[in-house]
Amino acid sequence: xxxxxxxxxxxxxxxxxxxxxxxxxxxxxxxxxxxxxxxxxxxxxxxxxxxxxxxxxxxxxxxxxxxxxxxxxxxxxxxxxxxxxxxxxxxxxxxxxxxxxxxxxxxxxxxxxxxxxxxxxxxxxxxxxxxxxxxxxxxxxxxxxxxxxxxxxxxxxxxxxxxxxxxxxxxxxxxxxxxxxxxxxxxxxxxxxxxxxxxxxxxxxxxxxxxxxxxxxxxxxxxxxxxxxxxxxxxxxxxxxxxxxxxxxxxxxxxxxxxxxxxxxxxxxxxxxxxxxxxxxxxxxxxxxxxxxxxxxxx
Amino acid sequence: xxxxxxxxxxxxxxxxxxxxxxxxxxxxxxxxxxxxxxxxxxxxxxxxxxxxxxxxxxxxxxxxxxxxxxxxxxxxxxxxxxxxxxxxxxxxxxxxxxxxxxxxxxxxxxxxxxxxxxxxxxxxxxxxxxxxxxxxxxxxxxxxxxxxxxxxxxxxxxxxxxxxxxxxxxxxxxxxxxxxxxxxxxxxxxxxxxxxxxxxxxxxxxxxxxxxxxxxxxxxxxxxxxxxxxxxxxxxxxxxxxxxxxxxxxxxxxxxxxxxxxxxxxxxxxxxxxxxxxxxxxxxxxxxxxxxxxxxxxxxxxxxxxxxxxxxxxxxxxxxxxxxxxxxxxxxxxxxxxxxxxxxxxxxxxxxxxxxxxxxxxxxxxxxxxxxxxxxxxxxxxxxxxxxxxxxxxxxxxxxxxxxxxxxxxxxxxxxxxxxxxxxxxxxxxxxxxxxxxxxxxxxxxxxxxxxxxxxxxxxxxxxxxxxxxxxxxxxxxxxxxxxxxxxxxxxxxxxxxxxxxxxxxxxxxxxxxxxxxxxxxxxxxxxxxxxxxxxxxxxxxxxxxxxxxx
Numbered sequence: 001x002x003x004x005x006x007x008x009x010x011x012x013x014x015x016x017x018x019x020x021x022x023x024x025x026x027x028x029x030x031x032x033x034x035x036x037x038x039x040x041x042x043x044x045x046x047x048x049x050x051x052x053x054x055x056x057x058x059x060x061x062x063x064x065x066x067x068x069x070x071x072x073x074x075x076x077x078x079x080x081x082x083x084x085x086x087x088x089x090x091x092x093x094x095x096x097x098x099x100x101x102x103x104x105x106x107x108x109x110x111x112x113x114x115x116x117x118x119x120x121x122x123x124x125x126x127x128x129x130x131x132x133x134x135x136x137x138x139x140x141x142x143x144x145x146x147x148x149x150x151x152x153x154x155x156x157x158x159x160x161x162x163x164x165x166x167x168x169x170x171x172x173x174x175x176x177x178x179x180x181x182x183x184x185x186x187x188x189x190x191x192x193x194x195x196x197x198x199x200x201x202x203x204x205x206x207x208x209x210x211x212x213x214x215x216x217x218x219x220x221x222x223x224x225x226x227x228x229x230x231x232x233x234x235x236x237x238x239x240x241x242x243x244x245x246x247x248x249x250x251x252x253x254x255x256x257x258x259x260x261x262x263x264x265x266x267x268x269x270x271x272x273x274x275x276x277x278x279x280x281x282x283x284x285x286x287x288x289x290x291x292x293x294x295x296x297x298x299x
Numbered sequence: 300x301x302x303x304x305x306x307x308x309x310x311x312x313x314x315x316x317x318x319x320x321x322x323x324x325x326x327x328x329x330x331x332x333x334x335x336x337x338x339x340x341x342x343x344x345x346x347x348x349x350x351x352x353x354x355x356x357x358x359x360x361x362x363x364x365x366x367x368x369x370x371x372x373x374x375x376x377x378x379x380x381x382x383x384x385x386x387x388x389x390x391x392x393x394x395x396x397x398x399x400x401x402x403x404x405x406x407x408x409x410x411x412x413x414x415x416x417x418x419x420x421x422x423x424x425x426x427x428x429x430x431x432x433x434x435x436x437x438x439x440x441x442x443x444x445x446x447x448x449x450x451x452x453x454x455x456x457x458x459x460x461x462x463x464x465x466x467x468x469x470x471x472x473x474x475x476x477x478x479x480x481x482x483x484x485x486x487x488x489x490x491x492x493x494x495x496x497x498x499x500x501x502x503x504x505x506x507x508x509x510x511x512x513x514x515x516x517x518x519x520x521x522x523x524x525x526x527x528x529x530x531x532x533x534x535x536x537x538x539x540x541x542x543x544x545x546x547x548x549x550x551x552x553x554x555x556x557x558x559x560x561x562x563x564x565x566x567x568x569x570x571x572x573x574x575x576x577x578x579x580x581x582x583x584x585x586x587x588x589x590x591x592x593x594x595x596x597x598x599x600x601x602x603x604x605x606x607x608x609x610x611x612x613x614x615x616x617x618x619x620x621x622x623x624x625x626x627x628x629x630x631x632x633x634x635x636x637x638x639x640x641x642x643x644x645x646x647x648x649x650x651x652x653x654x655x656x657x658x659x660x661x662x663x664x665x666x667x668x669x670x671x672x673x674x675x676x677x678x679x680x681x682x683x684x685x686x687x688x689x690x691x692x693x694x695x696x697x698x699x700x701x702x703x704x705x706x707x708x709x710x711x712x713x714x715x716x717x718x719x720x721x722x723x724x725x726x727x728x729x730x731x732x733x734x735x736x737x738x739x740x741x742x743x744x745x746x747x748x749x750x751x752x753x754x755x756x757x758x759x760x761x762x763x764x765x766x767x768x769x770x771x772x773x774x775x776x777x778x779x780x781x782x783x784x785x786x787x788x789x790x791x792x793x794x795x796x797x798x799x800x801x802x803x804x805x806x807x808x809x810x811x812x813x814x815x816x817x818x819x820x821x822x823x824x825x826x827x828x829x830x831x832x833x834x835x836x837x838x839x840x841x842x843x844x845x846x847x848x849x850x
Contacts, residue, residue, distance in 0.1 A: 019795070020563050023755050025779040057791070061778060225562035289778050 003027045003287045004063070004150065004190055004219040005235040006228045011036035012066070013045035022058030024225035025232070029058065032067045033079050034094050042075050050082045058087075065090035065126070071104050080105060084112035090124035094154065097134040099144035102127050106145040121147065126192070130154025131161045135176045142187035151187075152221070153180045155194030168204055170211070181216040190218040199224035209234040236288050237281045243298050245278035245285075250295045300447050300807045303824065313693060313745055317819045318808065322452050326811070327818040332716045332748050335816040337669045343469030345510050348537070357485050358540045361395045361517065365475075367538060368513040370396065373403045374474035375432065377511065379503040380410035381479070381491060381640065385550030388479035388517050390418045391542065397427050403451075407432040407471050409462060409503040409662075410707050414550070416440045423449050432471045433457050433810075435697070435707035445703045447807035447825030454810045456697050456704070456743075456823075459639070460666025460673065460713035461815040463506045467663065467670075470817065476511035478504045478536075479545045483518035484526035487536025491641075491659075492528070492651040494520030496546040499620070499641025499650045500659035501530055508535040519545045528654065552644045556621050558600055559593035563755045567724045568597035571682055571753045572605050573780055578751075578770055580680050580720050583611045587680040588714055590619030591642040594724045598682045599623040606632050617665075617674065620646040620657075628656060637674060639665055639710070666713035668815045675710070675717025682722050683711055687739045690785055692746030692761050694723060695739040697812060700732040702802025702826040704810060708743050712815050715748040720767075722751045733792035735785065736799050742821040743812055752785060759785040803829045 007028035010021040013036070021029045031052065037045040049066060058064050068079035068091055080091070093105050105125060113120050125147040129135050135158065142151050155166065155173055164172025177193065184191035193212040196205040199222075209220055209231050220231050237245070251270055255263040263270040285292050306318035311328035318326055327335060358364050370376070376396075378389045389408070396404065406428045411419065416439045422428040423443060431454040436444050444454050457465055465471045480489035481496045491501040496519055508514050508531045516531075516539045559565060571594075575581055587602065589595040600623055606613070615635040618624050622645035627633040629649075636657040641647045649657050663670050675681075686706055687695040696711045698704050715721040725734045735754065750767060752759045758781065760767050776782060793799075803826060810823035 020755060023566055024562060057794075226565070289775075291775065 001283045001287050002063070002149070003284070004192060005288075006219060006231045007065075007192060007221045008225060008228060009036065009067070009195070009221060009223050011045075012049045013037045013041045015048060018048070018052045019056050022062040022064070024228050026062060026222065026225070026228045027219065028063040028065055028090075030065045030067045030092055030221070033075070034067050034069050042069065046075070046079055046082055050085070053083060053085050053087050063089045065092055067092040067094060068105075070095040071101055077108060080108045081112060084109055084116060084118070084123065086118060088123055090126060090149065092126045092128060092152070094128045095130055095134070095157070096127040096141055097129075097131055098137055099140050102141060102145050102148065106147050109147070123147065124149040126150045126152060128152045128154050129176075129180065130157035132158075135179050138180055138183035139186065142183040142189060148187070148189055150190035150192050150218070151180055151184050152192040153177060153194050156197070168208070170208065177212065177215060177217075185216070191216065193217045193220040195221045195223050196227065197223065199227055202226075202230055205230050206234060232288070235284070236290060237285050241281050242285050242290065242292055245281040246293055246295065246298045248274060248278035249282070250298065253295070300450065300809070301453065302806045303808060304806065306808070311818070311820065313691065313742060313820065315742060315821045317822060321808065321811070329745070329814050329818040329820040332745060333668075333816075335814075335818045337468060338817070339468050342467050343472065343510055346512050348534070356487065356536075356538050357521065358538050361391055361540055361542065362398070364515045364538050364540045365392075365395055365399065368475050368515065370399075370401055370475055372401055373405075375405040375407050375472060377407040377473045377476045377507045378409070379478060379501060379507065380408060380412060380434075381498040381501055381503060382496065382546035382551045383498075384412040384414045385496075385547035386412060386414055386479065387544055387546050388477060389415045391517075392477050393418045393422050393427065397422060397425070402426050403429045405430040405432055407473060408434050409459070410435045410709075411437060411440055413438050430454075432465075434462055435709070436704050437707050438705060441704035441706070444809055445698075445823070445826050447805060447809045450809075453808045453823075455813050456708055456810050457813045458666065458708055458712045458743075458815050459503075459662050459710040460668060460675070461813055461817070463661075463663040463667045464669045464815065464817060465813070466506045466510045467667065468817070473507055473511035475513045475515060476504065476507035478508060478514060478516050478531065480516045480518040480531070481545070482520045482522055482526055483516050483539050484522055484524040484533075485539060486524060486533035487514070487516050487539050488524075488526040488529040488531070488533045489516050489518075489536065490526060490528050490530040492647065493522070494518070496520070496544070496548055496551060497647050497651070498546070498551050499647040500638055502639065502659045502661050502665075505531065505661040506663055513537050515540060517542060517545055519543060530659070552647055553642060556591055556596060556643050558597045561593070563726060564594050565597050566755050567726065567753055568594045569601050570758060570780060571598050571722050571724050571751075572601040573777070574751060574753060574758050575602075575680055575720060575722065576605060577774060577776065577780075578720065578767055581605055581609065581611060585611070585613050585679050586615045586617070586677065587613060587682075588617040588619070588678055588718070589682045590709075591621050592684050594684060595619070595682050596621065596623060598724065599627075603627055603632065617678070618642070618646070620649075622646065625649040625657075628653075637665075666710050666717070666815070668713070668716070669817075673713075673717065675714045678714060678718035680720045680722065681714040681718040682724055683715060685711075685723050685725050685734070685744075687734055687736050688723055688725060688749075688752055688785075689736050689739040689742075689746070690789060692749040692752065692785065693739050693742040694744040694746075694749060695741045696743045697810075698741040698823060700736070700740055700799065700802070701829075702740055702804060702824070704823060712744040712748070715744045716815065720750050721748060722753060723749055724753045727754045727756050727788065727792045728796045731796055733789075733796045733799050735789045735792045737789070740802060741812060741823055745814070745820065752788065754788055756791050757781040757783040757788050759783060759788050803827045
């Protein structure tokens, strides 16, 4: 399982912030050519990001992505042409409203991979829905490209488009979040949540992350390195959860040995959802390199 | 000024060339952190006092005090640096001395701050001061020393403990110690906790008060006899001078020191705590020292969080005391606090209000290697910065990479040698200069006494600490904590900045870096500025020349 608990935005026009971006332990970094960059500096940022992708060592584990400008703007296509390279792992496409917005990117990336002699299909795509139209089309968008590894939601723009008000309970975009999860799960890809804008409010971030984790999201975007640890703490399974999951696995093993069809843990029956949950927890623990006890240790 | 072709050289234990002697004074090359024993058998003895029958020794002006002690050409005068960038004492004293036309003095401050630079530089240029015995020099004063102009001989740069050793052994013989005292009585009982210019402690002046021939206390807060606590006792003080103001309280202590906001520096601080934990140093009964620098403050904060998380308590901590340490004391996570310098108002208030759990300590007791016991040797963890670290783990804290003397060395080499785990926290590079370098421009602290170097891109353990490496081999290291060699860090730094540009040294010896035991660990030469930003302008002509060249 590819972990995408945290995704750090890095302004693409800031030469000081780009080189250390991979150091803060985030699962994904997104060098941003879109909202963080003023229209006057779009081309400078694109040059900086494409050079940085070639020379900066972001570290061995981090997934390096770029958020391009929307494909229908005058920058979108040139962004893709210039940034596709060996070290690029993925592209975030903002303001997606229809499958065509993704398909166009997919085709152009394939063309560039071919031209530059890179492995075809390695670069993943992520579509961000931030309008009512995009959210309602997310079901079709999520299945339109083999490159799509996840879909995300853009909270600020979406709230504005809906005519709602952004609040700590996320009321205005609640249904949209659920639609994104539904679309992602139906397509078998990941669902990643929007940013929490007030980076000095750790408590608020923690609460919101807990909420979106309960909803089913796989991760959350960050605008400041200090948010990464808070998000990971919420997403990482607790010691007790891991222990429980190991005990579930042990119960399955025991039942197999006995040739019993019924799996029991103490006095409780272990059914399929419990097994699935336990498997997910152990996969998360392994991906996050958390210590997993052996069967003997959980006795 | 002595030039390099006029001296005979000998190599010391870290491979640096050291003059055999300078101006007739024999120099001892550095041989190892604990190798050099005292070369004298007895402590230096100051003259006896004579009280006669006068009741009061209070004078009304610094000028009168200078006359009464009979300050003459060529004498050595000393100051402490507890008033930090709010000090008025040194400026007032130097101004009076200038008026009297006394020349060729040796200045022996424990350290200096920017607010004193103008006066010091003026006095150096007009010949009032012709020699410096450190302590440290920083900022423009350090840069002026680096030019090799004006001064008669090289400055000696000493650590906090090294300065006390030098005073106690008579290497520095102070004729007059001018001691700024936030609170004094008529017989000269002094302390730093009370009064409008309270600075917490005046312990940097303890050794000066004991070994100086004449001691002049300068206060703006004369209290009725007896003044408690008697941090410096009446038996040491010749005269008390009352002036309007000895310092600017706003600048003596910061209202509130802020933790760095730089994510990179925060990461370095956090990783330093994590590596200390992995190595088993964060446990009940531990102790530590961390200062008030950007990363150190963040280290203390993270350490506090980690201790809360683990439910462990420290027996004591040593500062550079700030609100962060005081909070830990008040919340019971640190049982006792030892303060070398109080950096903020909270620290000063705590010293005044809780003298049972929060004390100051003479700097000799803190760090003098030739004393009979020093606190640094009891330290578990110390966290330090550096301007450069080299492949042998040697640290530079005195000069910048461009060769200019600009940073105070503080207790760097003292605590590094004494503590069980010395951690250097540095970014891999600063601006266009790599911090992890082949060879330090100047060595202040020998690599033998450095255990761990933490940077934003990786952590290097000194291979001489096999015990630490063994611990790390046995445990699971989180994937985002990258343990590597110093060579790997060095390569990462050079990959980003390119090779280090060597300073453009001239042939004058402008400073000697004295190790804490009195041996010489390195030599600093004058710098001929290559770039405008590196320049110190000795005169307008030089400034114009360089401007012309840059344009």
